[in-house]
Structure formats: structure tokens, C-alpha cells
Amino acid sequence: MRQITLIQGHPDPEGGHLDHALADAYAEGAVAAGHDLRRIEIATRDFPLLRSKRDFEHGPTPPPLVEAQAAIAWADHLVFVYPIWLGDMPALLKGFLEQTFRPGFAFDYLDGGKVRMNLQGKSARLVVTMGMPALAYRWFYGAHSVKSFERNILKFVGIKPVERSLYGIVEAVDQAARTQWLDELRSLGREGA
Numbered sequence: 001m002r003q004i005t006l007i008q009g010h011p012d013p014e015g016g017h018l019d020h021a022l023a024d025a026y027a028e029g030a031v032a033a034g035h036d037l038r039r040i041e042i043a044t045r046d047f048p049l050l051r052s053k054r055d056f057e058h059g060p061t062p063p064p065l066v067e068a069q070a071a072i073a074w075a076d077h078l079v080f081v082y083p084i085w086l087g088d089m090p091a092l093l094k095g096f097l098e099q100t101f102r103p104g105f106a107f108d109y110l111d112g113g114k115v116r117m118n119l120q121g122k123s124a125r126l127v128v129t130m131g132m133p134a135l136a137y138r139w140f141y142g143a144h145s146v147k148s149f150e151r152n153i154l155k156f157v158g159i160k161p162v163e164r165s166l167y168g169i170v171e172a173v174d175q176a177a178r179t180q181w182l183d184e185l186r187s188l189g190r191e192g193a
Contacts, residue, residue, distance in 0.1 A: 009082030029189025117158030134168030
């Protein structure tokens with residue numbers, strides 16, 4: 001059994017979006033299979049954005065995110081669910097990552113310009129929704145923002161492997177496709193993948 005932290009990165013605190021349904025389906029499958037699961041709903045956390053290198057490197061983690069760091073440290077598998085907005089993750093998710101994946105927690109600076117990756121041994125899955133076709137995002141745009149998240153944030157702090165589930169044209173999806181996507185996420189939750 002795995003210890004899974006699911007990070008719901010949709011910034012709308014009212015819920016009701018496909019991202020919320022996908023996260024719920026994953027959680028349902030994981031719990032049914034006996035995995036330990038913790039959830040972080042970013043939209044319900046009130047935290048400031050970082051505004052300086054000094055704050056990033058030496059400032060305290062905002063109190064609403066200390067529990068989030070503990071849930072990330074506890075997990076051996078992280079699941080991020082979020083939409084693509086203007087070609088990238090929503091600003092609130094990026095702000096959350098900047099505040100939580102900071103020096104002293106996710107990594108440490110070492111002498112000689114080296115870095116110690118403090119989150120090694122963890123894996124991740126990115127569940128990403130978008131308005132464009134997922135195939136176009138992968139092939140025409142090169143899945144640039146997802147690749148950046150994988151390489152520049154997750155792998156930088158030692159999280160690998162990183163798998164992805166991309167869902168496109170979400171505003172026009174019919175009920176059959178939505179049901180299939182939810183079933184896929186339930187299955188991934190059961191597998192702890």
C-alpha cells in the first residue's frame with residue numbers, strides 16, 4: 001500500500017469542475033484499494049505570493065502551508081490535478097509550489113553550487129485538463145508547461161518517475177468520455193499510480 005498526497009490545483013474554491021471530479025475519482029479508487037490518502041485543496045489555502053529571492057531562501061513557510069509540506073514529506077506518491085490556463089498551470093498552483101518547494105524543505109544548497117534533492121524516493125502523476133485537444137498540446141506545443149513542471153520543479157527536487165494523464169477539449173466532452181476519464185482515474189487510484 002502507498003502513502004499518497006493528492007494536490008487539487010484548480011483555483012476555484014467553489015469546486016464543481018472536471019478537475020474536482022477527477023481528483024475525487026482518483027481518491028475514491030485509492031481509498032477503496034487500501035492506500036493511505038491525504039488531500040490538499042490549494043483553493044482553500046490563504047497564502048501570500050513570494051516577492052523576493054530572500055523570502056524564498058530564508059523566509060518562513062506561511063502557516064497555512066506547513067501542513068501541506070508535512071503531507072508532501074509523508075507521501076511516497078504525489079498526484080497533482082490542475083487545468084492549463086493561458087498555456088500553463090494556474091498562478092495559484094505556481095504560487096503554492098514556490099512557497100512549499102523551497103530551500104530547507106524540497107532541496108538544499110550545498111557548497112560548490114551543488115544541490116541536495118530532499119524529495120528523492122517519491123513519484124508523481126500529473127492529471128492535467130485543457131480546452132484544446134490533448135494531442136495538439138502534446139505534439140504541436142510539445143506539452144511545454146507540463147515538461148517544465150516535471151523537469152524544473154519535480155525532478156529538480158528528486159521526484160521521479162513522473163507520469164501524466166492529459167485530458168483535452170474538456171468543455172465539449174460528452175458524458176461517455178467524461179465517464180471513461182473518471183473510470184481511468186479510479187483505476188489509477190486503485191493502482192496507486
